[in-house]
Amino acid sequence: MNQSSAEQRTSPARAADSMESAARERVIRLAGFDQDGIADGPGLRCVVFVQGCPHHCPGCQNPQTWAWEGGAETTPSELRDRIFSTVLDTGVTFSGGEPFEQADALADLAQMLRPRYDVASYSGYTFEGLLKLSEKRPGVMRLLRSIDILVDGPFVQARADRLLLFRGSGNQRILDVPASLAAGSAVWTKDPAWVGEDGSARVAGAAFE
Amino acid sequence: MVTEILKRDGRLDSYDESKIVRAVERAMRDSGRSDFSSAATLGVKVSDELSAVSKDGRASVDEVQKAVETALVKAGYEDVAKSFRLFRADRTRTREKNSALMHTFDEITTRDARDSDLKRDNANVDGDTAMGTMLQYGATAAKEYNEKFLLRPEQAKAYREGDIHIHDFDFYALTMTCCQIDLIKLFHGGFSTGHGFLREPNDIRSYAALACIAIQSNQNDQHGGQSIAQFDRGLAPGVAKTFAKRYRTDLAEALSLLAPDGAAVPDADRMKAVFATAEARSGEKPLLGGSPAFDAALRADILAAAPELPEAALDKALAYARKTAEKETDEATYQAMEALIHNLNTMHSRAGAQTPFSSINYGTDTSPEGRMVVRNLLLTTEKGLGHGETPIFPIQIFRVKDGVNYNPGDPNYDLFQLSCRVSAKRLFPNFSFVDAPYNIQYYKPGHPETEVSYMGCRTRVLANVHDPDRAISTGRGNLSFTSINLPRLAIEAHGNEAKFFAGLDAMMDLVAQQLMDRFEIQARRKVKNFPFLMGQGVWLDSDKLHWNDEVREVIKHGTLTMGFIGLAETLVALYGHHHGESDEMQQKGLAIIRRMREYCDALSAKTKLNWTLIATPAEGLSGRFIRMDKKRYGIIPGVTDHEYYTNSFHIPVYYKIGAMEKIRKEAPYHALTNAGHITYVELDGDMARNVKAFEAVIRAMHDAGIGYGSVNHPVDRDPVCGYNGVIGEVCPKCGRRESDELIKFERIRRITGYLVGTLDRFNDAKRAEEHDRVKHGLGGSGSAGA
Numbered sequence: 001m002n003q004s005s006a007e008q009r010t011s012p013a014r015a016a017d018s019m020e021s022a023a024r025e026r027v028i029r030l031a032g033f034d035q036d037g038i039a040d041g042p043g044l045r046c047v048v049f050v051q052g053c054p055h056h057c058p059g060c061q062n063p064q065t066w067a068w069e070g071g072a073e074t075t076p077s078e079l080r081d082r083i084f085s086t087v088l089d090t091g092v093t094f095s096g097g098e099p100f101e102q103a104d105a106l107a108d109l110a111q112m113l114r115p116r117y118d119v120a121s122y123s124g125y126t127f128e129g130l131l132k133l134s135e136k137r138p139g140v141m142r143l144l145r146s147i148d149i150l151v152d153g154p155f156v157q158a159r160a161d162r163l164l165l166f167r168g169s170g171n172q173r174i175l176d177v178p179a180s181l182a183a184g185s186a187v188w189t190k191d192p193a194w195v196g197e198d199g200s201a202r203v204a205g206a207a208f209e
Numbered sequence: 210m211v212t213e214i215l216k217r218d219g220r221l222d223s224y225d226e227s228k229i230v231r232a233v234e235r236a237m238r239d240s241g242r243s244d245f246s247s248a249a250t251l252g253v254k255v256s257d258e259l260s261a262v263s264k265d266g267r268a269s270v271d272e273v274q275k276a277v278e279t280a281l282v283k284a285g286y287e288d289v290a291k292s293f294r295l296f297r298a299d300r301t302r303t304r305e306k307n308s309a310l311m312h313t314f315d316e317i318t319t320r321d322a323r324d325s326d327l328k329r330d331n332a333n334v335d336g337d338t339a340m341g342t343m344l345q346y347g348a349t350a351a352k353e354y355n356e357k358f359l360l361r362p363e364q365a366k367a368y369r370e371g372d373i374h375i376h377d378f379d380f381y382a383l384t385m386t387c388c389q390i391d392l393i394k395l396f397h398g399g400f401s402t403g404h405g406f407l408r409e410p411n412d413i414r415s416y417a418a419l420a421c422i423a424i425q426s427n428q429n430d431q432h433g434g435q436s437i438a439q440f441d442r443g444l445a446p447g448v449a450k451t452f453a454k455r456y457r458t459d460l461a462e463a464l465s466l467l468a469p470d471g472a473a474v475p476d477a478d479r480m481k482a483v484f485a486t487a488e489a490r491s492g493e494k495p496l497l498g499g500s501p502a503f504d505a506a507l508r509a510d511i512l513a514a515a516p517e518l519p520e521a522a523l524d525k526a527l528a529y530a531r532k533t534a535e536k537e538t539d540e541a542t543y544q545a546m547e548a549l550i551h552n553l554n555t556m557h558s559r560a561g562a563q564t565p566f567s568s569i570n571y572g573t574d575t576s577p578e579g580r581m582v583v584r585n586l587l588l589t590t591e592k593g594l595g596h597g598e599t600p601i602f603p604i605q606i607f608r609v610k611d612g613v614n615y616n617p618g619d620p621n622y623d624l625f626q627l628s629c630r631v632s633a634k635r636l637f638p639n640f641s642f643v644d645a646p647y648n649i650q651y652y653k654p655g656h657p658e659t660e661v662s663y664m665g666c667r668t669r670v671l672a673n674v675h676d677p678d679r680a681i682s683t684g685r686g687n688l689s690f691t692s693i694n695l696p697r698l699a700i701e702a703h704g705n706e707a708k709f710f711a712g713l714d715a716m717m718d719l720v721a722q723q724l725m726d727r728f729e730i731q732a733r734r735k736v737k738n739f740p741f742l743m744g745q746g747v748w749l750d751s752d753k754l755h756w757n758d759e760v761r762e763v764i765k766h767g768t769l770t771m772g773f774i775g776l777a778e779t780l781v782a783l784y785g786h787h788h789g790e791s792d793e794m795q796q797k798g799l800a801i802i803r804r805m806r807e808y809c810d811a812l813s814a815k816t817k818l819n820w821t822l823i824a825t826p827a828e829g830l831s832g833r834f835i836r837m838d839k840k841r842y843g844i845i846p847g848v849t850d851h852e853y854y855t856n857s858f859h860i861p862v863y864y865k866i867g868a869m870e871k872i873r874k875e876a877p878y879h880a881l882t883n884a885g886h887i888t889y890v891e892l893d894g895d896m897a898r899n900v901k902a903f904e905a906v907i908r909a910m911h912d913a914g915i916g917y918g919s920v921n922h923p924v925d926r927d928p929v930c931g932y933n934g935v936i937g938e939v940c941p942k943c944g945r946r947e948s949d950e951l952i953k954f955e956r957i958r959r960i961t962g963y964l965v966g967t968l969d970r971f972n973d974a975k976r977a978e979e980h981d982r983v984k985h986g987l988g989g990s991g992s993a994g995a
């Protein structure tokens with residue numbers, strides 16, 4: 001996916017996002033919401049699936065989240081209340097859909113959640129792509145500054161591997177976002193909860209014979 | 210002239226007038242007459258009558274009976290005709306009874322277990338094997354007998370029609386349900402299985418082997434499961450003995466290598482005496498993890514015996530021996546645990562038809578020996594059986610206790626964490642919570658027997674009104690239990706709450722009488738009927754009885770238990786909603802279950818017997834009640850519109866609810882169901898990849914006052930490449946598709962507390978229930994990244 005065609009398919013939600021006045025709350029176009037999720041990051045997590053995606057990766061698990069229309073509208077504070085009511089969950093993951101197409105609204109949400117929750121986001125953009133994108137869209141940087149972990153890059157079918165922890169294909173990385181921003185380049189997280197005790201970010205050898 | 214008679218089964222027999230004469234005589238006798246001479250005359254009349262109507266010289270049995278009745282009435286013997294009719298009706302019933310029994314036998318014999326719900330009633334018995342079939346013949350005939358001879362008519366009716374379910378009804382006249390075995394007591398001085406005496410074991414491997422034998426032997430004396438209450442404390446002495454032995458032999462070996470020529474160091478034989486002396490002098494045994502007094506005495510004794518041995522060489526030998534012995538003991542313990550798990554998954558009881566239902570409780574022994582047992586047991590469970598399969602037995606129960614293993618810094622916290630890791634991969638261990646208010650009230654520090662123990666599927670025995678000083682888990686168990694079909698009472702009440710409670714009270718009266726009747730049957734049995742359970746003193750106080758004594762007094766330590774099924778459907782039938790849907794319904798649900806508990810408590814106070822309430826583990830029952838109620842009342846939405854009634858007080862598996870909300874809703878019922886309970890949380894995905902999430906759920910259970918709980922999650926295995934995890938259509942490791950080949954992926958699921966390797970042995974209702982299970986809080990939409 002090159003940058004320009006992604007631009008052409010850019011989200012109306014994002015457009016609304018950036019135009020929204022600071023006084024009124026931003027809107028999130030939501031494809032789905034899960035609580036007690038165990039597959040999208042360590043611990044029990046709430047997972048916010050946003051609606052709308054420019055990437056259209058072949059083999060995508062959730063093609064129903066591609067369309068910009070569809071889903072349902074909600075607000076950061078509504079989602080915050082749902083997340084607060086779960087009691088058990090200690091983390092929140094943004095998924096989709098492409099979270100960074102609704103960066104401002106999700107940044108609002110992330111800021112309401114931290115530091116009580118650790119916040120992670122998936123993105124079909126790479127970390128480097130997001131840095132570049134942020135030059136035109138300040139919201140992208142706002143969201144990056146509001147999350148702990150980024151699982152970046154598109155799903156690449158040729159590199160699909162079901163033994164990866166919290167990732168679909170081998171090109172994707174699990175990044176420590178504050179460290180990456182500080183360094184100006186992608187830095188893998190060292191958190192064993194994300195990348196396993198052996199740091200391989202794959203299911204440990206002990207998981208099968 | 211009639212010459213042949215056509216029998217009901219189609220066979221032809223020659224007509225015999227004397228048989229008719231005898232039947233008439235019997236009828237005359239039954240009606241108090243004695244003029245038998247007229248019977249012969251009547252016989253002739255019947256033959257004439259039949260000859261008149263029969264064209265081909267044949268008459269059917271029915272025609273003969275009709276002719277006899279007509280002849281009797283014509284001759285003025287109305288009363289005799291009546292008793293003849295009654296006699297025939299009785300014969301018909303007997304015939305039908307026999308043929309119903311025989312038809313059941315026929316189904317048992319000829320139908321594949323796959324197609325027969327009858328043969329999958331118990332998921333742990335292989336209904337296709339010879340011994341499994343033989344067991345089912347016996348069970349079927351026994352049920353028939355028990356219903357006809359041992360139940361009162363109103364009990365038989367309630368049982369037959371599905372108002373109640375009498376569990377393990379085939380064993381009605383024979384056995385009690387279950388027992389928590391105290392291994393320390395059993396092993397002390399050795400024991401007998403009835404086929405020879407076993408010496409007190411002296412090595413961890415023998416301890417493990419004998420633990421299996423104890424379970425197996427006891428299983429033959431009971432109809433329920435077998436559990437070891439304190440597995441870690443029971444086996445720890447075996448570890449200590451192995452260590453002492455290894456320490457001794459390793460030391461002798463090291464000394465023989467390190468001592469200068471001519472030094473009189475003790476050899477392996479003499480070392481035994483040296484160790485015994487050191488133990489006697491120091492008052493300490495050689496222990497894992499250090500025994501300074503013993504070591505000092507040992508050191509002095511050896512130096513005294515061999516003055517020419519350099520002290521440095523002795524210290525080197527001692528250090529080497531301790532280190533090597535610890536390592537060897539650890540390895541021996543691992544192998545012993547591996548053997549135990551293999552044993553419990555392969556050994557058979559009950560004429561070879563059934564693997565014993567084994568459970569083991571552990572987790573609170575903080576001694577280095579007990580910890581070594583548990584760590585190795587968990588590691589071998591994690592590794593799986595020979596090809597990495599998930600072990601089905603034993604049910605393992607990790608006992609969680611604040612200050613012992615729950616928080617960082619607690620001495621066994623590492624074992625709790627390991628338990629979470631293993632259970633996230635293997636579904637066991639489950640977790641029991643000593644800190645729950647209704648469990649901690651019996652807990653006396655320093656008395657492990659007062660820690661709650663659960664029988665794998667959920668049974669719990671702790672309080673003791675018969676002997677309040679012995680409110681303990683060990684040596685006790687459930688005597689029998691009977692469950693009430695709560696949804697039916699609710700349907701019959703037509704939304705009238707008062708009517709429902711009146712019906713419930715009446716049903717509890719009936720069940721109480723039935724349990725009391727069964728208790729009387731059990732009480733009259735003798736020690737010799739339970740050669741292991743009572744003969745070897747496994748059951749509390751049975752060691753005070755003689756071979757021919759009644760067990761009446763000692764079984765009063767056991768529990769008489771009422772159970773229930775389908776609280777959710779009951780609430781829907783009565784009020785339109787279940788307790789998952791609103792807090793108001795939660796209060797209604799608690800009121801029903803509290804009523805049942807109070808009824809049991811009142812009976813306990815009155816009779817000084819342990820009447821308790823159980824959240825029934827519903828296996829065959831989950832489908833049986835609802836099938837009958839569907840037939841009787843049709844489809845009632847939210848009540849009879851599934852293939853099963855919801856397990857005990859559980860929130861229905863098809864209802865979407867967050868994990869915490871489910872725990873919070875179910876916890877108060879744990880406090881009420883003192884005979885046992887379990888809460889499951891369903892999570893979707895590969896738990897082994899996210900142990901942190903697993904631990905969060907277990908901690909939430911502990912903090913909410915749950916007594917016993919576990920997490921259900923899919924565990925699949927590809928037998929071809931050995932991958933263990935979640936498998937969809939394609940194996941993540943080798944890429945094999947299930948549909949490509951004949952070899953299917955194995956899918957381990959939990960049913961009534963026991964793990965089953967394939968869905969084949971689930972009965973129909975349980976298969977439907979498994980299918981409907983909603984993973985709590987998950988929409989299943991997956992992640993964009995994967």
